[in-house]
Amino acid sequence: xxxxxxxxxxxRYFYRFAGRILPWLGAACLLLMLAGLYQGxxxxxxxxxxxxSYRIMxxxxxxxxxxxxxxxxxxxxxxxxxxxxxxxxxxxxxxxxPIGASFTxxxxxxxxxxxxxxxxxxxxxxxxxxxxxxLLFLYLGVIALNSAIEDKRTAARATSVLALVGVxxxxxxxxxxxxxNTLHQGATVTKFxxxxxxxxxxxxxxxxxxxxxxxxxxxxxxxxxxxILQRERNTGWVRELVEAP
Amino acid sequence: MSSxxxxxxxxxxxxxxxxxxxxxxxxxxxxxxxxVLVTTLFPLGVGADPALLRSIGPGIIWVAAxxxxxxxxxxxxxxxxxxxxxxxxxxxxxxxxxxxxxKVLAHWLVxxxxxxxxxxxxxxxxxxxxxxxxxxxxxxxxxxxVLSLVGTIGVALTVGLRKGGMILSLLVLPLYIPVLxxxxxxxxxxxxxxxxxxxxxxxxxxxxxxxSLTPAATAAALxxxxx
Numbered sequence: 001x002x003x004x005x006x007x008x009x010x011x012r013y014f015y016r017f018a019g020r021i022l023p024w025l026g027a028a029c030l031l032l033m034l035a036g037l038y039q040g041x042x043x044x045x046x047x048x049x050x051x052x053s054y055r056i057m058x059x060x061x062x063x064x065x066x067x068x069x070x071x072x073x074x075x076x077x078x079x080x081x082x083x084x085x086x087x088x089x090x091x092x093x094x095x096x097x098p099i100g101a102s103f104t105x106x107x108x109x110x111x112x113x114x115x116x117x118x119x120x121x122x123x124x125x126x127x128x129x130x131x132x133x134x135l136l137f138l139y140l141g142v143i144a145l146n147s148a149i150e151d152k153r154t155a156a157r158a159t160s161v162l163a164l165v166g167v168x169x170x171x172x173x174x175x176x177x178x179x180x181n182t183l184h185q186g187a188t189v190t191k192f193x194x195x196x197x198x199x200x201x202x203x204x205x206x207x208x209x210x211x212x213x214x215x216x217x218x219x220x221x222x223x224x225x226x227x228i229l230q231r232e233r234n235t236g237w238v239r240e241l242v243e244a245p
Numbered sequence: 246m247s248s249x250x251x252x253x254x255x256x257x258x259x260x261x262x263x264x265x266x267x268x269x270x271x272x273x274x275x276x277x278x279x280x281v282l283v284t285t286l287f288p289l290g291v292g293a294d295p296a297l298l299r300s301i302g303p304g305i306i307w308v309a310a311x312x313x314x315x316x317x318x319x320x321x322x323x324x325x326x327x328x329x330x331x332x333x334x335x336x337x338x339x340x341x342x343x344x345x346x347x348k349v350l351a352h353w354l355v356x357x358x359x360x361x362x363x364x365x366x367x368x369x370x371x372x373x374x375x376x377x378x379x380x381x382x383x384x385x386x387x388x389x390x391v392l393s394l395v396g397t398i399g400v401a402l403t404v405g406l407r408k409g410g411m412i413l414s415l416l417v418l419p420l421y422i423p424v425l426x427x428x429x430x431x432x433x434x435x436x437x438x439x440x441x442x443x444x445x446x447x448x449x450x451x452x453x454x455x456x457s458l459t460p461a462a463t464a465a466a467l468x469x470x471x472x
């Protein structure tokens with residue numbers, strides 16, 4: 001078990017391992033997404049209040065979940081990279097930032113599109129919307145810092161520190177904003193004992209959430225592989241790989 | 246390394262930074278002028294209706310204070326980085342986090358404290374009540390040190406970069422939001438005659454948290470960006 005993880009931390013081994021599992025992960029992601037979309041768009045019943053407009057939830061909610069999840073992954077792998085100096089963890093942290101920013105952006109845009117028919121406005125200064133917007137700014141700061149520093153290793157380590165500072169701040173920001181103003185509907189899924197959401201809506205939602213997780217995994221592995229090739233371009237195994245017919 | 250020596254190093258560094266600052270007084274005055282100027286721009290922009298100014302005054306003053314703090318941030322480490330004394334500090338046997346705390350304290354005394362002294366005047370200009378002005382000074386006293394402490398992490402991350410200024414604001418401003426919310430809300434609530442113990446306690450909590458955690462983060466960031 002430990003041997004496997006030690007091997008995985010070596011860029012060369014990781015590159016091959018990720019290459020081998022990528023097609024499977026991609027196929028699983030596609031299947032889940034298709035199933036989720038089918039269930040969500042065709043099987044799930046129409047909402048008695050919001051009509052069909054609520055169906056954007058199957059994109060909006062998983063994207064919003066992922067926006068936070070990716071930030072935490074980024075901070076944790078950044079911490080691992082800083083403490084144990086594992087290059088791979090740094091690479092994952094750096095590779096996650098643009099993906100997380102995209103999820104955050106997607107959540108904001110779908111939220112605006114959903115808000116127009118249900119709340120009657122594209123944007124309100126509501127607590128969750130505002131903290132999601134601030135999260136986007138945090139991501140953009142991380143990306144900007146990473147691209148401003150030329151040396152890749154220094155950039156990755158600086159980015160990790162910033163992600164850690166951000167992750168300490170996210171709860172503080174979240175609660176301060178919550179206290180400042182709130183209008184958003186309460187959570188309807190986390191109350192697992194008696195979910196206030198219909199089962200036929202819950203299943204596609206969870207399917208889509210799983211599909212989004214896999215999608216993140218696929219993209220982060222692809223980006224990490226690319227980054228490994230760039231960083232290790234002067235090593236023998238990359239040269240062999242490139243020059244092989 | 247005994248703690249007495251560490252204390253002396255702290256005091257010596259504090260004195261050095263203060264002396265340097267007093268020899269370049271214009272740098273001290275600039276953020277202050279900026280603070281006053283930005284606040285003056287708002288009535289010109291939104292109109293001089295006293296009721297409107299009174300309601301948005303706390304927010305204006307706090308946003309201006311935030312920007313002034315941001316503007317002066319780079320000077321915490323910039324000149325020391327350019328003349329090489331920052332590297333000497335890092336080579337010293339004392340923990341870098343404590344030395345950074347001394348630098349931040351000196352920086353706050355030079356750029357943050359003056360804001361406190363001018364703020365009542367700006368409060369009067371915007372028509373805040375006496376109680377609201379007292380709360381304004383209290384929130385500035387608790388909040389501006391947090392701004393300096395948190396901002397220094399950003400400075401440490403960007404100090405080696407040629408165009409660090411723009412990125413610095415991108416890194417630091419989102420982290421300033423909780424301070425802005427609690428502080429501006431406290432001043433507004435005082436104006437409405439509501440108790441503000443909660444906001445002041447939260448600001449104090451933020452200050453304690455920042456005091457205990459940010460020096461370590463700053464030291465780590467410096468070691469990375471100057472490696």
